[in-house]
Amino acid sequence: MSRAATLLACDWGTTHLRAWTLGDDGTVLKDRGFPFGVGRLSAGEAPQRLAEVRTALGAQGLPAILCGMVGSNLGWVATPYADLPADAADLAAGLVEVGDPAGRVRIVPGLRTPGFNGAGDVMRGEETQLFGWLAAHPERRTGRQVVCHPGTHTKWMVVEEGRLTAFCTAMTGELFAVLTKYSVLKSEAPAGDVTAFEEGLNAAGAGDALAARLFTARGRLVAGGRAPESASSYLSGLLIGADVATTPALIGIGLAEPVALLGDLELCAHYGRALASRGRGYEIFDGEAAAIAGLHALHHGSLGR
Amino acid sequence: MSRAATLLACDWGTTHLRAWTLGDDGTVLKDRGFPFGVGRLSAGEAPQRLAEVRTALGAQGLPAILCGMVGSNLGWVATPYADLPADAADLAAGLVEVGDPAGRVRIVPGLRTPGFNGAGDVMRGEETQLFGWLAAHPERRTGRQVVCHPGTHTKWMVVEEGRLTAFCTAMTGELFAVLTKYSVLKSEAPAGDVTAFEEGLNAAGAGDALAARLFTARGRLVAGGRAPESASSYLSGLLIGADVATTPALIGIGLAEPVALLGDLELCAHYGRALASRGRGYEIFDGEAAAIAGLHALHHGSLGR
Numbered sequence: 001m002s003r004a005a006t007l008l009a010c011d012w013g014t015t016h017l018r019a020w021t022l023g024d025d026g027t028v029l030k031d032r033g034f035p036f037g038v039g040r041l042s043a044g045e046a047p048q049r050l051a052e053v054r055t056a057l058g059a060q061g062l063p064a065i066l067c068g069m070v071g072s073n074l075g076w077v078a079t080p081y082a083d084l085p086a087d088a089a090d091l092a093a094g095l096v097e098v099g100d101p102a103g104r105v106r107i108v109p110g111l112r113t114p115g116f117n118g119a120g121d122v123m124r125g126e127e128t129q130l131f132g133w134l135a136a137h138p139e140r141r142t143g144r145q146v147v148c149h150p151g152t153h154t155k156w157m158v159v160e161e162g163r164l165t166a167f168c169t170a171m172t173g174e175l176f177a178v179l180t181k182y183s184v185l186k187s188e189a190p191a192g193d194v195t196a197f198e199e200g201l202n203a204a205g206a207g208d209a210l211a212a213r214l215f216t217a218r219g220r221l222v223a224g225g226r227a228p229e230s231a232s233s234y235l236s237g238l239l240i241g242a243d244v245a246t247t248p249a250l251i252g253i254g255l256a257e258p259v260a261l262l263g264d265l266e267l268c269a270h271y272g273r274a275l276a277s278r279g280r281g282y283e284i285f286d287g288e289a290a291a292i293a294g295l296h297a298l299h300h301g302s303l304g305r
Numbered sequence: 306m307s308r309a310a311t312l313l314a315c316d317w318g319t320t321h322l323r324a325w326t327l328g329d330d331g332t333v334l335k336d337r338g339f340p341f342g343v344g345r346l347s348a349g350e351a352p353q354r355l356a357e358v359r360t361a362l363g364a365q366g367l368p369a370i371l372c373g374m375v376g377s378n379l380g381w382v383a384t385p386y387a388d389l390p391a392d393a394a395d396l397a398a399g400l401v402e403v404g405d406p407a408g409r410v411r412i413v414p415g416l417r418t419p420g421f422n423g424a425g426d427v428m429r430g431e432e433t434q435l436f437g438w439l440a441a442h443p444e445r446r447t448g449r450q451v452v453c454h455p456g457t458h459t460k461w462m463v464v465e466e467g468r469l470t471a472f473c474t475a476m477t478g479e480l481f482a483v484l485t486k487y488s489v490l491k492s493e494a495p496a497g498d499v500t501a502f503e504e505g506l507n508a509a510g511a512g513d514a515l516a517a518r519l520f521t522a523r524g525r526l527v528a529g530g531r532a533p534e535s536a537s538s539y540l541s542g543l544l545i546g547a548d549v550a551t552t553p554a555l556i557g558i559g560l561a562e563p564v565a566l567l568g569d570l571e572l573c574a575h576y577g578r579a580l581a582s583r584g585r586g587y588e589i590f591d592g593e594a595a596a597i598a599g600l601h602a603l604h605h606g607s608l609g610r
Contacts, residue, residue: 081528112528117508119521120528153489153520169524170516171488178483183476184458203422209551210515211475211544215458216424219474223386223417223425239516246514 005029008059008103009295010050012070013125014039018288019053021062026296030057038068038075046076051102060102065299067108067291068125071096076105081112081122087163088131088303095298108298113167116250121169126155129287132294133262134162135303146253147260149287150240150267152177156247166251172243173267180232185217187231196230197270200237201277207245213238236270244274255280263287310334313364313408314600315355317375318430319344319457323593324358326367331601335362343373343380351381356407365407370604372413372596373430376401381410386417386427392468393436393608400603413603418472421555426474431460434592437599438567439467440608451558452565454592455545455572457482461552471556477548478572485537490522492536501535502575505542506582512550518543541575549579560585568592 005021012018015037021030034056036049054060071079079096094109108128115121126149133147134140141162149155152173158166179185191197203216217235220226226234248259258281261268268284275282297303310326317323320342326335339361341354359365376384384401399414413433420426431454438452439445446467454460457478463471484490496502508521522540525531531539553564563586566573573589580587602608 115521115524115528116517117510117521119508120524121520122524122528154516168517169520170514171519172516174488175516175519178487182483182487183479203424205422206513208511208513209475209555211459211477211480211548212421212473212552212555214476214480215426215474216420216422219420219425219427223420223427243516247517250514250517 003029005059005062007296007299008054008057008062008064009292009299010053010064010066010070011068011125011128011291011295012066012075013037013068014074017049017053018291019057019059020292021057021059022292022296026293028292030059032056038070038072041074046070047100047102050100050105054102063104063106063299065095065106065108065295067128067295071107071110071124076107079107079109081110084111084113084167085160085163085165086111086127088135088297091127091131092298092301092303106299108295111164111167116168121167123155123167123169126157127164128294128298129262129290130157130159130164130294131303132290132292132297133260133285134159135297136290136293144257145260146248146257147262148271149263150261150271151263154243154247156251156253158251158253168247168251170243170247172239176236176239179214179235185214185231185235187228187235189229189232191233191236193230193233196226196233197237197273198277199230200234200239201241201274203234203238204241204245207242210242213242237274240270240274241277244271244278244280258282260285262290308334310364310367312601312604313359313362313367313369314597314604315358315369315371315375316373316430316433316596316600317371317380318342318373319379322354322358323596324362324364325597326362326364327597327601331598333597335364337362343375343377346379351375352405352407355405355410359407368409368411368604370400370411370413370600372433372600376412376415376429381412384412384414386415389416389418389472390465390468390470391416391432393440393602396432396436397603397606397608411604413600416469416472421473426472428460428472428474431462432469433599433603434567434595435462435464435469435599436608437595437597437602438565438590439464440602441595441598449562450565451553451562452567453576454568455566455576456568459548459552461556461558463556463558473552473556475548475552477544481541481544484519484540490519490536490540492533492540494534494537496538496541498535498538501531501538502542502578503582505539505544506546506579508539508543509546509550512547515547518547542579545575545579546582549576549583549585563587565590567595
């Protein structure tokens with residue numbers, strides 16, 4: 001096993017940067033998070049911040065590969081989107097090298113689709129986890145796979161024979177954040193009340209009429225006598241339940257198809273409970289490991305296709 | 306026609322207080338808005354604020370009748386809710402008189418229902434407009450009426466033979482406010498782009514999958530090249546379209562039933578466009594006139610039955 005770092009891999013999103021140094025075989029040698037997401041960068045600040053990352057991880061001079069919102073107009077440079085359908089080779093072909101005196105830096109392109117209604121949909125970051133996950137086992141690149149990456153902007157994805165053919169974004173996590181922070185549903189209680197979460201899953205019903213179902217989170221306190229501390233868990237269950245009940249159908253995902261949940265493990269577990277409550281099969285996969293595998297394979301041109 | 310003021314009538318909500326002095330026949334003699342909604346009051350501050358209203362309108366010593374959130378735990382006193390079904394007599398019987406040395410003050414009760422899924426739903430303020438509207442014409446108190454009061458918390462209501470038998474709240478206005486202010490969809494452009502509003506109405510589709518449909522407001526800018534200035538009108542159309550498409554069915558309102566839109570005239574016009582785009586009939590009624598009529602009739606015990 002190699003002990004020498006040969007790559008600096010970064011998942012650089014809106015709120016955080018996560019960096020790893022990797023050996024030739026993809027082994028993680030160092031791992032560190034930084035608070036400077038691209039949402040907090042001033043124009044032109046990205047190279048200086050990456051230099052700090054290099055210093056902190058002893059990664060001076062290493063080639064670097066970056067995915068996430070760093071490739072948007074908020075980040076280092078707005079890399080072009082690759083259009084669907086897209087496979088690993090399309091992603092690799094879309095890598096954008098930026099000039100940086102501190103070492104070779106390449107940024108992973110985002111992906112774009114007309115979306116379920118032609119309005120247009122985009123992703124930046126999740127594609128690297130997806131193709132890292134696909135690269136890990138050849139059988140994932142045959143047949144049809146349904147993958148869900150839950151988060152601020154949850155992505156539902158359909159993969160056919162190793163090609164991403166459709167995806168759809170639901171603002172589930174962001175709705176939870178703005179409603180618990182700024183609305184009449186605001187609550188400082190942490191989620192984690194399992195009973196209230198399941199009550200929320202039930203309240204999601206068919207997932208229709210969300211603006212009305214959301215107000216039940218208020219009604220159950222004021223008219224139903226429930227404890228205010230249960231509000232955020234209820235809201236979480238309601239939003240995730242509605243997402244699971246309605247978003248997949250927009251891009252032709254059937255009710256019987258099992259779902260690979262890929263991302264933050266705790267959030268994946270919430271989505272898993274929502275899927276299970278509707279009798280749907282699922283399996284959970286660690287998004288961080290997939291991101292590392294994806295960045296490593298993209299760098300080495302070994303994503304498979 | 307009487308020229309002497311005999312009643313101080315107030316609609317005292319979360320953000321504003323609107324006050325009128327009325328003659329014996331309900332004629333408005335003075336009319337004034339104040340910025341101290343109950344959301345900004347400290348505990349026990351309400352009587353002092355009403356004294357300021359009396360001074361400003363020359364209404365010292367007049368009996369006063371108040372509706373809205375002033376009857377909540379944020380306001381003067383938390384008045385008990387009246388339960389559905391409720392008619393004008395139930396509302397009148399629920400008036401709560403509070404002790405105030407400056408004159409007789411009565412507060413209209415709120416209304417409560419188990420709601421479409423038993424979670425519980427409440428209203429405070431809209432009931433006064435509703436019963437004021439019903440009182441204005443006897444034929445509204447026969448047969449079945451579907452009434453929608455659009456707003457921060459839009460209320461859909463079913464009236465049968467003058468009794469409110471069901472209502473449901475949709476957080477449509479509040480979703481618009483928090484999303485345009487705090488989310489990735491934030492926009493400082495005023496609504497008013499008719500084309501984008503209609504694009505939003507179409508994007509609401511069947512009103513399902515709202516968390517995903519909302520993200521099309523982002524996708525159409527980033528991947529679809531639409532002007533950022535159009536974002537808030539699109540979002541308004543999408544949210545109102547989804548509300549109109551889905552909330553009524555939760556309380557058994559049929560697709561063919563015409564809707565009486567009662568409230569702010571501009572907002573009613575937006576809802577009217579959404580209803581018309583789905584081939585539904587509607588008529589618009591001024592909520593302010595209905596509030597005045599409701600408060601006047603409640604005071605005089607002349608709401609009808």
